[in-house]
Amino acid sequence: QVQLVESGGGLVQPGGSLRLSCAASGFTFSIATMKWLRQAPGKGRELVALISTSGGTTDYADSVKGRFTISRDNPKNTVYLQMNSLKSEDTAVYYCNAILGYLNYWGQGTQVTVSS
Numbered sequence: 410q411v412q413l414v415e416s417g418g419g420l421v422q423p424g425g426s427l428r429l430s431c432a433a434s435g436f437t438f439s440i441a442t443m444k445w446l447r448q449a450p451g452k453g454r455e456l457v458a459l460i461s462t463s464g465g466t467t468d469y470a471d472s473v474k475g476r477f478t479i480s481r482d483n484p485k486n487t488v489y490l491q492m493n494s495l496k497s498e499d500t501a502v503y504y505c506n507a508i509l510g511y512l513n514y515w516g517q518g519t520q521v522t523v524s525s
């Protein structure tokens with residue numbers, strides 16, 4: 410059974426940091442391209458960051474470049490999103506997404522709220 414379980418969300422003040430984790434199981438994690446996406450209230454889901462199978466290639470939305478870092482640990486079947494200098498506009502539900510060819514898996518999401 411495929412599972413993607415996000416954790417690490419919560420309430421943080423503007424300027425603060427959070428580290429999201431996504432633990433994968435039920436598929437070959439090391440051959441999956443991994444993504445983090447987010448969905449703010451009343452908005453569509455948007456790509457935040459992606460990382461290639463080896464971790465050698467990453468890409469980010471312009472809105473998070475220089476503040477967020479995506480990484481992965483293939484032996485641990487886990488992908489991370491380090492979020493620094495958080496802003497109120499980063500408030501959203503953050504989703505982990507795994508892509509293996511035509512297969513597309515999603516986690517249940519974790520809420521990130523940036524507020525004073």
